[in-house]
Amino acid sequence: MIIQHFTDNDLYKFSVMHAIQKRYPWSYVKYAFTNRGKTDFPEGFAERMREEVAAMANLKLTQEEKRFIEKRCYFFDPVFIDFLEGYRYDPAEVQIVQTDGDLSVVIEGYWYRTVLWEVPLLAIISELYFKMMGATPQDFVGKAIQKGVALKGLEADYSEFGTRRRFSFDVQDKVVGALQESSGDFFKGTSNVYLAMKYNTTPIGTMPHEWFMYHGAIFGYRSANIKGLEAWVAVYDGSLGIALTDTYTTDSFFSSFSQKQAKLFDGVRHDSGDPLLFADKAIGFYEKTRIDPTSKTLVFSDSLNLQTVKQIKDHVAGRIHDTYGIGTFFSNDVGVKALNIVIKLTDVKAHKNDPKYLKAVKLSDVEGKHTGDEKEIDLSIRTLGLE
Template structure:
């Protein structure tokens, strides 16, 4: 049965955000909700299997070797945080799992600094348990490695850098392990690391990540939509002092983001991450923004991470080459290409409660028009405040 064997089997940006949250917002609370975008139907008893797997997570703890890995590879995380993480344990009471017919409900509530680690492990468990329950045979491990090798051979020819971002919707731990092992042993320098901290340690590569949409969503709940991007980035730079300098741009649309991404922040951050909307349009906007700020776009990097596959990457490279730096975070196309339909699920923050504040709906306004997520009335308010038209 699916289970996790390491507390570091999670995306790096969950730990980097946890560190920042514990320093800046230790009394903030959060609620998360599972969203079944693919309308997958879960078999009878799936909720029991998932609950059992979630309770197993409570047994995980940071080992001395894992703590030493973080100390060496992440010097911007101070010793007090590493000591905290060594004492951290998942609390299954923070998670509620229910099932009605084929519909699955998962909700999380608690202090933000604690609940922030749940999203990625629960999503990966849902995926693995779903495939186990369906009993549909996947391709062999040899075939998994061959597929990964063939993909990297094509990416090698593009002369780019690629990282694995595939933990959340992977087919299984075993498939993920086979993929990372294959990428690590490629003779090229194309593969530069993984968002999964456990595999970064296991295969002696770089853990990659900065922050996610929830960082800015919380800032909107605390400070308002007009200040969310600006204060989110200011607070990030206050914590990391120039490290982890790729800014996520599309929480409230990239157009709004660039209005607040002033010359100071544009110079301070190493680049931006693209996660929704047309990537070429985004690249053109980013290049124009840096030029308007008097900054050479070639001194900056765009990290592309939205549903990437080879043809999409090739198109991006052809546009960006010689204009701006670029790198790629590839997720499901690496870790769930096993001959079965891929799952389309997310687990998002839906409400936040700042210290001395009230529970507030949080939303995301995607660059893909009409695909905003969250409470419709709150979306309408945010669009009006930010003057966004679909």
């Protein structure tokens, strides 16, 4: 069984789950798997994956996990934590089909429930693929120690974000331990809640693209960022205060990011496009709104390695606080090519009984990386004046 712990999942899935329950408990959605790297999956993959998904029905929050969440996730109310204790995965929400080497995965159900599937399913797909291909990880602990020492030398605050595309749970587990040991205080935590508990570090994460994608589909693209941030503040009252900027492009985000929200949120996160250009835009925005940039934080989380971290640090030095969320570079640097896979929100309803779904799409600061229905993407681009 690949997923053996209920909290072997990223914090942001639990944080958005909490927000969904508070704001949109009736919402009904679909997610779909996208094989960006065109990986050819081996015969029998879907059957093995169904077995893994079925086994997840037996997962439940342990008392140790509950106590950790109560202690470290102070922003969750006791009602939500009690709900997690009673939550069970429902494999009927996941449909898996394989045609030759092509894999289709669709998730459908109430949003507050189905939101937890994305990360563990991606982790299953990745680990199962490498198992079936007979791959063996090479020298990953030694590499992690070298990276941790190098990041400490750069004085870079960073966290491990590698759950979704890890080679295996065992690799991610050992890498997190090695990073913590080799980087000292510069290692700030991990997105994986179970590993944060195991290593007594901070679970890291705030909001995902799907939060804004839902608001864009329901309320319109011009209102998506504003509505999404207002709803987030209504739930978290200033906690989890790093805003994601690129769901409908960073330029669109900053055009609607009010001075009130800019002062309230601790900072913003970069997840696509040129990180140096993003840094200049963010710092310029804060200066224009008469906010001291050095009081804010930029989180960088797009395909980072030691070279890109150094480039960014050199560029922003003394201008703003910078921190880094590093994923596949840590959890799948084992001598194989990591899978390029995602699961994204595709369809939403404000209520299960609504007559039809609305399409949910995601833009990007990288041309050609937009996600979702092509007609709806075109509509969102024209609505936001991004043509």
